[in-house]
Amino acid sequence: MIEVEHLNVHFGSNHVVRDVSFRVAAGETFGLVGESGSGKSTVLRTIAGLNAGWDGRMAVAGQALGPRRDRAFFQRVQMVFQDPYGSLHPRQTVDRILAEPLEVHGIPDAESRITRALEEVALPRTARFRYPHQLSGGQRQRVAIARALIADPSVLLLDEPTSALDVSVQAEVLNLLSDLREARQLTCILVSHNLAVVAHLCERLAVMQGGRIVEILSEAELRAGQARHSHTQDLIALSHELEG
Template sequence: MIEVERLNVHFGHNQVVHDVSFHVAPGETFGLVGESGSGKSTVLRTIAGLVPGWDGGLAVDGKALGPKRDRAFFKSVQMVFQDPYGSLHPRQTVDRILAEPLAVHGIADAESRITRALEEVALPRVARFRYPHQLSGGQRQRVAIARALIADPSVLLLDEPTSALDVSVQAEVLNLLADLRQARQLTCILVSHNLAVIGHLCGRLAVMQGGRIVEILRQEQLRDGTAQHAHTRELIALSHELEG
């Protein structure tokens, strides 16, 4: 469903991503993990069409992607950002936030779709006409997820979707994402610095360091601690230390 071949990303004269390659099968959730500045979010934003300075090969559902994307791409590929407060318009109600992508893509029956979207992410009906500042952090991220899914995409890109939330809320949102992924048969890429989050949702993951992928491994290898690269082993050891 997603093909990334020898992707390079430049910000001016500074190259931040080097020869990154990986494939994601239909219905798979693939993880990108690494420390801050490793390039993982830049790769995700490049796939989403938010970064102009790149070269290499990108394809979604067999269709090669260029620097400019058409409306069909943005209907089939949606993204959930790290900070739900920053990604939601502060002067729009939840109703307006959810109605906007339907209007952009010319999708009818907004009333039933918005009602269903709120139910899918377990938000009460009274939240529909509230503003983002009137919601909790977890509720705001649920709105962001509902907005991403309301146009029925096939690919969901998740950029640290729980890192801005309280620890008590993180598990709820992760379980919600797991349920939605299964119910909708979504193909996902999840970016996180947290190996526990990656291990919870992803069958395979790529470890990034300095803008490069240093290792791709399966969830079983992550759990068994059988990673080959030294940086991956360092991340696993740090994760165990934090859990302890």
């Protein structure tokens, strides 16, 4: 479903992503992990069409991606951002936030779709006409997830979707994403610095350091501590230390 080959991303003279390659099968959830500044979010944003300064090859569902994307791409591929408050328009109600993608893509029957979207993410109907500041952080992220899914995409890009939430809320949102992924047969890429989050959702993951992928391993290999690269081993050790 997703192919990335020899991807390089430049911001001016800064070479921030270096020769990154990976593939994600249809229905798979693939993780990108690494420390801050490793380039993982840049890769995700480049796939989403938010970074223009790149070279290499990318494709979604067999269709090569260029610097400009058509409307069909943005219906097929949606993104959930790290900060649910920053990604939602503060002067729009939840109803308007969910209705806008339907209007953009010419999708009819907004009333039933908005009602179903709220139910899918376990938000009460009373949330529909509230503003983002009237919701909790977890509720705002549920709205962001509902907005991403309301146009029925096949690919969901998740950029640290729980890192801005309280620990007590993180598990709820992760379980919601897991249920939605299975029910909708979504292909997902999850960016996170938290190995526990990646192990919960992903079948495979790529470890990034300095803009490069240094290792790709399975969730089973991660849990068994079978990392080969020293940086991956350091991340696992740090994760265990923090859990302790």
